[in-house]
Amino acid sequence: MDVSKATGSDQQPAILLKHCAHILAKPLAHIFRLSLVHGYFPSVWKIADVVALHKKKSKSNPCNYRPISLLPIVSKVFESVVASRLKRFIHPHLNPKQFGFRPGHTSLDMLTDLSQRWCDALHAGGEVRAVALDISKAFDKVWHEGLLYKLSRFGISDHLLSWFTSFLSNRCQRVVVGAAASDYLPVHAGVPQGSVLAPLLFLIFINDLFSHITNNLSVFADDSTLWSTIPSTNHRARVATSLNLDLTTIQAWAKRWLVTYNAGKTELLTVSHKKDVQAFRSNGTDKDNHVKSGPNSNPHPTLSFCNTPIPESRTVKIVGLTLSTTLSWGPHISRIAKRAKQSIILLYRARPYASPSALLTIYKSHIRSRMEYLSPIWMGGPINKLAILDGIQKKAERIIGKEHCTSLQVLDHRRKVSGLCFMHRLIHNTAPAGVRSLTPPRAAPPARQTRRASNAPTLLQEPEMSKVDYWRLSCVPYVTRIFNTLPASTQSLSSLQPFKKSANVNDLLEVDRLIHRSTPGYSSSS
Numbered sequence: 001m002d003v004s005k006a007t008g009s010d011q012q013p014a015i016l017l018k019h020c021a022h023i024l025a026k027p028l029a030h031i032f033r034l035s036l037v038h039g040y041f042p043s044v045w046k047i048a049d050v051v052a053l054h055k056k057k058s059k060s061n062p063c064n065y066r067p068i069s070l071l072p073i074v075s076k077v078f079e080s081v082v083a084s085r086l087k088r089f090i091h092p093h094l095n096p097k098q099f100g101f102r103p104g105h106t107s108l109d110m111l112t113d114l115s116q117r118w119c120d121a122l123h124a125g126g127e128v129r130a131v132a133l134d135i136s137k138a139f140d141k142v143w144h145e146g147l148l149y150k151l152s153r154f155g156i157s158d159h160l161l162s163w164f165t166s167f168l169s170n171r172c173q174r175v176v177v178g179a180a181a182s183d184y185l186p187v188h189a190g191v192p193q194g195s196v197l198a199p200l201l202f203l204i205f206i207n208d209l210f211s212h213i214t215n216n217l218s219v220f221a222d223d224s225t226l227w228s229t230i231p232s233t234n235h236r237a238r239v240a241t242s243l244n245l246d247l248t249t250i251q252a253w254a255k256r257w258l259v260t261y262n263a264g265k266t267e268l269l270t271v272s273h274k275k276d277v278q279a280f281r282s283n284g285t286d287k288d289n290h291v292k293s294g295p296n297s298n299p300h301p302t303l304s305f306c307n308t309p310i311p312e313s314r315t316v317k318i319v320g321l322t323l324s325t326t327l328s329w330g331p332h333i334s335r336i337a338k339r340a341k342q343s344i345i346l347l348y349r350a351r352p353y354a355s356p357s358a359l360l361t362i363y364k365s366h367i368r369s370r371m372e373y374l375s376p377i378w379m380g381g382p383i384n385k386l387a388i389l390d391g392i393q394k395k396a397e398r399i400i401g402k403e404h405c406t407s408l409q410v411l412d413h414r415r416k417v418s419g420l421c422f423m424h425r426l427i428h429n430t431a432p433a434g435v436r437s438l439t440p441p442r443a444a445p446p447a448r449q450t451r452r453a454s455n456a457p458t459l460l461q462e463p464e465m466s467k468v469d470y471w472r473l474s475c476v477p478y479v480t481r482i483f484n485t486l487p488a489s490t491q492s493l494s495s496l497q498p499f500k501k502s503a504n505v506n507d508l509l510e511v512d513r514l515i516h517r518s519t520p521g522y523s524s525s526s
Contacts, residue, residue: 075195419475
């Protein structure tokens with residue numbers, strides 16, 4: 001158990017359970033067993049203390065705070081027992097396009113699948129229209145009766161369904177600020193914030209949404225992206241009609257299950273290189289990142305949600321990844337570089353008070369981790385933008401002291417190893433089922449096997465050469481070429497950690513030069 005976790009209303013710390021486990025395990029197991037058999041969740045474990053963490057902007061606006069519910073730690077131990085069984089039970093029934101809160105599923109999996117398919121559509125001469133949807137207070141407004149109905153549809157019944165009914169009902173919470181606390185108020189909706197079971201219950205609640213949608217729906221927890229490819233300009237009207245029907249269906253589903261979508265935060269992105277779309281974008285952008293109305297009208301039909309037309313956006317951020325209308329990764333890299341520069345200033349201010357080893361830990365965990373988030377997707381981005389990230393690491397080395405930073409690897413090398421680990425998961429079928437179709441096929445063996453050829457690595461079939469940078473340097477084609485440069489001893493490793501360790505010792509920094517030298521038309525700033 002993590003002893004640094006805050007205590008709940010019972011004030012029983014995690015360190016007490018950890019050090020007294022040999023004494024407390026048996027009586028707690030007896031209580032847990034009785035609770036499940038009788039379908040009753042103890043009321044004392046349903047009391048939450050809510051603390052507010054400031055997110056951004058003005059501290060005087062309550063909307064700018066994130067409420068964190070602190071529950072008794074003993075109840076979390078109990079929920080972990082139930083959650084471990086519930087995960088195995090519901091996993092086969094969850095839609096493969098739901099990537100949130102599931103073992104073996106990450107935001108990298110979802111966004112690689114989404115961005116690669118968009119990139120392939122553009123490379124084939126098509127377009128993509130995507131709508132990013134936002135659920136208002138998704139976890140706080142789950143309808144209890146609707147959730148219990150869906151639990152029964154999943155096959156949960158009898159005393160266990162009674163246990164979940166007791167788990168959700170008669171909850172109360174209060175707000176705690178310092179030593180002051182408000183009165184307790186009842187909670188009539190939502191999955192319990194801070195509980196272990198809350199994410200799983202939310203997945204069950206929204207799982208049936210997929211069955212009503214005809215277009216693609218990529219979901220990470222409550223972040224939903226509805227999208228469709230447009231093979232040619234002749235299909236624009238048909239795709240728009242289909243998307244509008246799905247948006248109407250989503251609106252009807254939300255009304256039935258008391259879910260509220262925030263129409264004001266719904267964003268529309270049209271990914272296209274067509275000349276008429278580029279002319280429309282030339283109208284400029286307003287303060288909200290929407291394309292202005294001007295002399296060039298939108299060649300795509302209007303999409304509407306909740307009876308409100310959705311304006312076209314220049315960029316859309318989905319689970320932390322900034323996607324642009326041309327699938328250029330420049331805007332995303334610029335955004336994370338800006339945040340990293342701000343953090344470097346804080347690292348400089350902390351230098352008089354922290355040791356070099358502490359500063360190095362801060363850099364790795366809070367700055368470098370942000371600069372590497374989802375890096376396999378955008379590591380083929382503009383070289384001049386990637387160089388900014390390299391400059392930030394060099395500045396961090398000067399602040400910490402270069403003699404203390406000998407363990408820091410070049411960011412480009414780390415990005416390539418991360419991409420190779422993703423490819424390893426694809427090849428060995430450990431990636432989610434919804435992503436495995438991206439796996440490149442094995443290359444055909446040579447017609448005549450010589451002794452030297454028999455010891456050669458088994459190569460992946462490389463995509464056809466293309467002068468289009470955004471596709472050639474996208475995740476799967478780019479990493480496929482890197483994978484083929486690895487020695488056979490590394491490629492043959494079936495376990496991820498030994499593969500990662502072996503890939504780390506290979507010189508991957510020359511791969512760019514080899515790929516770009518053999519590919520005409522490469523641009524370092526595209």
